[in-house]
Amino acid sequence: MSLANAPTPLSTVLIANRGEIACRVIRTARRLGLKSVAVYSDADAMAYHVREADEALRLGPAPARESYLNVKAVIEAAKRSGASAIHPGYGFLSENAEFVAACEQAGIVFIGPPASAIAAMGDKSAAKARMDAAGVPLVPGYHGDDQDEATLKTEADQIGYPVLLKASAGGGGKGMRIVERGEDFQAALEGCRRESQAAFNDQRMLIEKYLTQPRHVEVQVFCDSHGDGVYLFERDCSVQRRHQKVLEEAPAPGMTQELRRQMGDAAVRAAKEIGYVGAGTVEFLLNADNSFYFMEMNTRLQVEHPVTEMITGEDLVEWQLRVAAGLPLPKRQEELTITGHAFEARLYAEDPEQDFLPATGHLERFELDMAGANLDPSRVRLDSGVEAGDEITMYYDPMLAKLITHGDDRDQALATLNRALSALDVSGVTTNRAFLQRLASHADFRKAELTTRFIELHEAELFSKATLDNEAYASAALFALDLLQRESHKDSPWARRDGWRLNAPARIRIALTDPAHAGDDADSSAILTVLAERQGKSAWRLQVNDHILEGQLQRLEGDGVAILLDGHRRRWLARRDRTPHGDVLVLGDAEQETRLFWRRLDAVDHGHHEVDATLTAPMHGTVVTLLIEPGERVEKGTPLMVMEAMKMEHTLNAPADGVVEAFHFAAGDTVGQGDELLTFNADE
Template sequence: MSLANAPTPLTTVLIANRGEIACRVIRTARRLGLKSVAVYSDADANARHVREADEAVRLGPAAARESYLNVEAVIDAARRTGASAIHPGYGFLSENATFVAACERAGIVFVGPPASAIAAMGDKSAAKARMDAAGVPLVPGYHGDDQSDDLLKTEAERIGYPVLLKASAGGGGKGMRVVERGAEFQAALDGCRRESRAAFGDDRMLIEKYLTQPRHVEVQVFCDGQGNGVYLFERDCSVQRRHQKVLEEAPAPGMSETLRREMGEAAVRAAKEIGYVGAGTVEFLLDADQSFFFMEMNTRLQVEHPVTEMITGEDLVEWQLRVAAGLPLPKAQNELRIVGHAFEARLYAEDPEQDFLPATGRLERFNLDLAGAGLESSRVRLDSGVEAGDEVSMHYDPMLAKLIVHGDDRDQALATLHRALAALDVSGVITNRAFLQRLAGHTAFQKAELDTRFIEHHFEALFAKPALDEPTYASAALVALEVLRNEADGGSLWARRDGWRLNGAAQVRIALTDPSHATDASSSDAIVTVLAERHAGEAWRLHVGDVTLEGQLQRLEGDAVAVTLDGHRRRLLARLDHATHGDVLVLSDVHGETRLFWRRLDAVDHGQHEVDATLTAPMHGTVVALLVEPGQPVEKGTPLMVMEAMKMEHTLNAPADGQVGSFHFAAGDTVGQGEVLLEFAADESGG
C-alpha cells in the first residue's frame, strides 16, 4: 500500500536530525516512494545526509540551539518544502513535547508518539510515580519536587551510597553521575546541574540507588493508533562508558522465556499506560537474582535498534513511517520470532587512552572491506553518517558509525564482529576501534559475564599495554621500509630513503616505540631498534635484538598487506595515522591493533625533550568553569578547569605540583585543540 493512499497520507518526510540516523531514514523513505528533505547547520553544509537527500534546508549556525534545536526553523523548513511528516531521529528534538505540539499546530505529522506520551515520560520523576501506580517495579530512589541541596543530600544518605544522580529531564548519559560517598556529593550535584541546564534547559535531579552489578536490559516496544502493542524482544546494553552504550547485543544472554515474556509484557503495559504510539524503548535494570526494575522509557527510536532488526528481520524505520501514516502494526506478537544473535559496536571519534576525550579532524580513510575479510553483506552492516573526506567537528555527538553483525548464535556473531572490526579502515581521526576490539575479545565478554560497570571492573586488562614480540616489530619495520620506498621521488636513487647503497648491501636502522614515547624517541627505554638488511630482491633480513628473521612484504588491495616472516604469512591492514603524529604506523588484524611511532634512526632527535609549563586543550570545546585562581598553589591531579565538547563535560587536572600563573581563556570561550589554556608560574625556589 502506498503511503500516499494511507489513512494519513504521507508524500514527503523531513528528517530533523543529522548523522547516520538521518541517512538511514532518507534511504528508507526513498524505498517507500517518499521524497526526503534534510536539514543542516553551517557545520554540516556538506555532510553526508545533506548530499543524500532529495532536498536540504539550512537551519542556522553550528550551535545546536541555533539550528537542530530551533523548533521554528525546523517547522519553517517543513512548510517551505511541503513536507507532510517530520522524522526526529534520536537526540535533539526527538523527545521534545513542545516540538510535537508545534508539528500538530502546523498540520505536519510527527513520526513518533503524541506530545502527551513524551511529556509523561520526559519528566523522569513523574514517570517513576506513574509506573509505580501501574505496578511496574522501581529502583529505590527520590523523585520529588524539593530540589534543595540539603534535601537531596539527605535523600542520598537515606537511600545509601553509592547512588546515581540523574537529570530529571535527561537522557543519553548527560547530567548523570555515580556518587560513591557523601564527600563527593556536592561536586557531583553541581556538575550534573550544569550539564543538565546546557543539554535540556532544566537542572532538576532525581536520585536512585546504584546497583553494583546490574545488567542494562531494554525492551523494544511498538504501538499503533488502533490500540495494538507488541514487544520485539530485548537488547543487552550493559557495556557502557560514562553511561553511554558502547556494545549492544540482542537477544540478551541468559534470558529464560519466562523472564523475556514478563519483561516484554511489562514494557507494553508501560507504553499503553501513557497512550504511546510508534517505536519506543523501555529500559530495565536486571539484577543478578533475575529481578528487574524500571529505569526509564525512551520515547523514540534507539541508536541500537539495528540489533533488533537483525534478529527479527523487521525494518523498524519502515514500521515508524507506516504507523505515522495511520496504518496498523505489520505483525502481531505471535508472529514475531528471534532468529540468531546480533551485536552493535559504536564507533566514536574519541581517544580511550585519554579518558575517552572526543576527537576532531578530517577522515582521511573510512571503509569497510567486506570482501577482503571474507564477510557476507547480509551478516554485516555499517550505518554511518560520514564518508572519507568528511570533517568531524566539535559541535555534535562523537559517534561516527555503528557496526552491526549477525550470526546463527552468539559465538558466531562475536567471531563476525572481530573480523568486521579488523576490516574497518579508519584514519585521520582518533577512534575507539581498537578499544572495541579489546572489549569484544575480553574473556568475560565472551562468556557474557556482563554488568553496567564492565569497563570499570576490567579496566586494567582493557587498557594494559600489549607485550609486543619480535615478529610484530619486524612487521612494523617492513611497513616502514615500504613507506620509505614510496616517498622516493620519481624513482631517483638520490631521493630514496630505503638504505640503497652503491656496491653495498642496503641497511636501514628503524627505531620503534609506543606513540606515548614519541616526543623522546632517543632516550625512552621502550625503544626497539630493528636493523634491516636487503637480502635478495624484495626480501630483507631483520635483526630485532638477538632474533633474526627473514622477511618480505607484499602489497594487497587498499591498505592490506601480506607480511611473511620465516615462511609464516599474515594478512594485515597497515597505514599511517596522521590523527596524532605523522609517523605512527597502525597494524591491525583480527587479534587487535598495534600502534608504533617509527623513525629512521639517523633522523631521531637526540635532544632532551622539555615539558612546557602550560596546560593545553586536549580537544576542541568550550570553557565551562575555572576552578582555581591565579597564584594558587596546586598539587598534581587538582581540578583546574572544566571544558565541554560534544555535549559532555571534561575536567582538566594539574599535570604536576605547581602554582597557577594565568588563564588564557574565560568561561564561555571556545578553544581549539592544542591551544594554551593556562600557564603555571615560574618556580622561584631555584629547584
C-alpha cells in the same frame, strides 16, 4: 495501503537529524514512495545524509543549538519544503515536547509520540511516580521536587553509596555520575548540573541506588493511535562506557519465556499509562535473581533498534511511518516471533586508550570488505552516516556507524561480528574498532557473563597491550623508515631524511613507545629503541633488544603493506595518526591492532629533554569552565579546566607541580586540537 491514501496522508518527510539515522529514514522513505528532505548545519553542508536526500535545507551555524536544536528553523524548513511530516531520529529534538507541540501547531505530523507522552517520561521524577502507580517495579531512590544541594546530599546519604546521579530531563548518559563516597557528592553534582544545563537546559537531578552487578535490559514497544500496543522483545545493552552503550544484542541471553512475558507486559503497561504512540523503549535493570526495575523510557527510536529488526524481520522505521499515517500496527503480539540472535557494535571516533577521548579528522578510508571476509549480506549490516572522504568534526556525537550481525544462535552471530570487525577498514580518524574486537572476543562476553560494569571489571584485559615481540617492533620501525623515505627530498642528498650518508652505512635510531606513556619522560623503560642500518634500496638490518633481523617493506593497495622479516612475510594494514603528542604508527591484522608513538632519535630534537611548560587541547572542543585562578600554585593531577566535545566533558589536569601563569582561552571559547590552552611553569 499506500501512505498517500492513509487516514493521515504522508507524501514528503523531513528528517530533523543527521548521521546514520537520517540516512536510514531517507532510504526507507524512498522505498515507500515518499520524498525525503534533509536539514543540515554549516558543518554538515557536504555530509552523507545531505547527499542522500532528495532535497536539503540549511538550518544554521555548526553548533547544534543554532541548527539542529533550533525549533523555529526546523519548522520553517519543513514549511519551505512542503513536508507533511517530520521524523526526529534520535537525539536533538526527538524527545522535545515543545517541538512536538510546534509541529502540531504548524499542521505537520510528528513521527513519534504525542507531546503529553514525551512530557510524562521526560521528567524522570514524575515518570517514576506514574510507573509506581501503574505497578511497574522501581529502583530505590529520590525523585522529589526539592533540589536544594543539602537535600540532595541528605537523600544520597540515606539511600547509601554508591548512588547514581541523573539529570531529571536527561538521556544518553549526559548529566550522569556514579558517586562512590559522600565526599565526592558535591563535585559530581556540579558536573552533572553543568552537563544537564548544556544538553537539556535543565539542572534538576534525581538519585538512585546504584546496583553493582545488574544487567541493562530494555524492551522495544510499539503503540498505534487505535489503543493497541505490542512489545518486540528485549535487548541486552549491558556493555557500556560512560553510561553509553557500546555493544548490544537481542534477545537478551538467559531470558526465560516467563521473564520475557513479564518484562514485555510491564513495558506495554508503562507505554499505555502515558497514552503512547509510536516506537519507544522501556529500560530495566535486571538483577541476577531475575528481579527487574524500571529505569526510564526513551520516547523515540533507539540507536540499537537494528538488532530487534534482525531477530523479528520487521522494519521499525517503516512501522513508524505507517503508525504516523494513522494505520494500525502491522502485527499483533501473537504474530511476533524471535528468529536467531543479533549483535550491534557502535563504531565511534574516539580513542579508548586515552579515556575514550573523542577524535576528529579526515576519514581517509571507510569500507567493509564483505567478500574478503566471506560475509553474508543478509546477515551483516553497516548502518553508517559517513563515507570515505568525509570530515569528522567536534560538534556532534562521535558515532560513525553501527555494525550489525545475525546468526542462527548467539555463538554464530558473535563469530560473524568478529569477522566483520576485522574486515572493517577505517583510517584517517582514530576509532574504537580494535577495542570492539577485544570486547567481542573476551572470554566472559562469549559466555554471556554480562553486567553494566563489564568494561570496568575487565579493564586490565581490555586495555592491556599485547606483549609485543621483536618482530612487532621491527615491523613498526620498518613502517617508520618507509615514511621517512617517502618524505625525503629526492633531488638533494643533503635534504634527505632517510639516513643517506657519504662513505658510511646509513644508520637511524627509531624510538617506539606505548601511547599510554605520551609525555611521560620519567618512564624511560617504556621506550624501545630500534637501530636500523640500510642494506639496500628497501632493505634494512634492524637491531631490536640485542636481536638482529633482516627486513624490508613493500607497499600494497590502499593501507596494505607486506613486511618481510628473516623470511617471515606478513600482511598488515598500516597508517599514521597525528595527535597532539606526536605521530602514532598503527599496524593491524585480523586479530589485533598495535599502536606505537615513534620518534627519530638521531634527528635534532630538544623537545624531549625540555620541561613541558604548556597544556594543549587534546581535541577540538569548547572550554566549559576554568577551575583555578592564574598565578595559583597546584599539585600534579589538580583539575585545571573542563572542555566539552561531542557532547562529553573532559577535565584537563596539571602535568606536574607548579604554577599556572595564564589561561589563553575563556569559558565558551572554541579551541582546536593542539591549541595551547595555558602557560604552566613547572617546578624544577
